[in-house]
Amino acid sequence: MSDILFTYEVIISLLVNGAIFTVLTIAFINTIYILKNYREGTATQIQYKLEKRSYLITTIVYLSLSVKILLLPYFTVTIDELSNIISGAMCGAGVISANSYGKPLILLKIVLVIFMMLWLTLNRYDLQSKGFRYFKDKMRFFIAIYLFVSVEIVLEYLFFTNLSTQNPVSCCSTLYKSTQYSNGVPFNISTIKLVISFYIIYLLLMLSNYFQKKYIAVFFSFLYNYIGYLSIVYFFSGYIYQLPSHKCPYCLLQSDYYFIGYAIYSSMIVATYYSLSLLFFFQIKDVFQKNMMWYSLATFFISYNFVYYLLINRTFL
Numbered sequence: 001m002s003d004i005l006f007t008y009e010v011i012i013s014l015l016v017n018g019a020i021f022t023v024l025t026i027a028f029i030n031t032i033y034i035l036k037n038y039r040e041g042t043a044t045q046i047q048y049k050l051e052k053r054s055y056l057i058t059t060i061v062y063l064s065l066s067v068k069i070l071l072l073p074y075f076t077v078t079i080d081e082l083s084n085i086i087s088g089a090m091c092g093a094g095v096i097s098a099n100s101y102g103k104p105l106i107l108l109k110i111v112l113v114i115f116m117m118l119w120l121t122l123n124r125y126d127l128q129s130k131g132f133r134y135f136k137d138k139m140r141f142f143i144a145i146y147l148f149v150s151v152e153i154v155l156e157y158l159f160f161t162n163l164s165t166q167n168p169v170s171c172c173s174t175l176y177k178s179t180q181y182s183n184g185v186p187f188n189i190s191t192i193k194l195v196i197s198f199y200i201i202y203l204l205l206m207l208s209n210y211f212q213k214k215y216i217a218v219f220f221s222f223l224y225n226y227i228g229y230l231s232i233v234y235f236f237s238g239y240i241y242q243l244p245s246h247k248c249p250y251c252l253l254q255s256d257y258y259f260i261g262y263a264i265y266s267s268m269i270v271a272t273y274y275s276l277s278l279l280f281f282f283q284i285k286d287v288f289q290k291n292m293m294w295y296s297l298a299t300f301f302i303s304y305n306f307v308y309y310l311l312i313n314r315t316f317l
Helices: 009-038 045-082 092-096 102-126 137-162 191-210 216-239 260-280 285-315
Strands: none
Touching: 009 137, 045 092, 045 102, 092 102, 102 137, 102 216, 102 260, 137 216, 191 260, 191 285, 216 260, 216 285, 260 285
C-alpha cells in the first residue's frame, strides 16, 4: 500500500469524497426509481410519495454537490502539501505528473465543478418555475454527473495509490521546459504572437458577448481558456515569478505569489460556467454581462504583473 495514503490530507480527501459518493449513490438509485415511476400531472398516492421523495433527494444532491465544489481548492492544497514530501517535486506540478492519472483527474475535477454549478442553477430554475417544469431535466443531468463522479472517485484512488515518497518525480522547471519545440513554446509560436493572440481572442470574446452572439461567445470562451492557459505558462508566469525561466501553472497557487492562481483559475471557471449557461439556459442579457465581467477579471489577474512590469521598466523580460 502506498505510504501517501497515510498522510493527513489524503486521508481527509478520500474519506470526504467516499462519504459524498456513498450519499450520491443512494440519491442515484432513488433518482432512477423516481424517473421510472414519475407521472407528471397525476394526483395518485404513489405520485404524492414520489414528489416527497424527490424533494428529499434534490436537497441531498444540492448539499452534496455544493460540498464537492469546495473540495476542488482543497485538492489543490493537498497536492501542494504532498510536494513537500515527494522527492523532486517543488510544487503540485511534479505531484500531478507523477503518474498517468493526475492530469486526467484534475481536468475531470474542473469539468465536474462547472457541471455541478450548472446543475445547481437548473435546480434553482426548477424550484422557481410553475409545476417544476425542469424536474426531469435536472434528474437526468444528475445521473450524468453521478457517472462522472464515479469515474473521478476511481481516478482519485488510483492517483493516490500510485504515488510514493520513495520515487523521485520531475519538478516544474523540467516539466514545462519543452525540448520538442525550438523556442520552448508549443507550436513554435513566439511568445509575442502568443500574448497578442490572447488579447485578440479576449477582445473578440467581449464583442460576441456585447452583441449577444451566444454560439460565437461559447466558441471564443473555450479558445480563450486554451490560449489563456498557454499564455499563463509560457509568458505571464515569468512576470508573476519575476524569473523568465520559471514556467509553471501550479506555483501560482502558492503563498509566495499571494495565491494569485486561485483568483485566475476561479475566474476562468466561473466565466466558463456562464458561457455554458448561454447554451443550457435562457439567453438573457444578464448572463452575457456576467460572462464579460468574469473573463475581464481573469484577464486582469493574468495581466496585472505584466502590465505593472511594463509601466515600471518599459521593457519586456
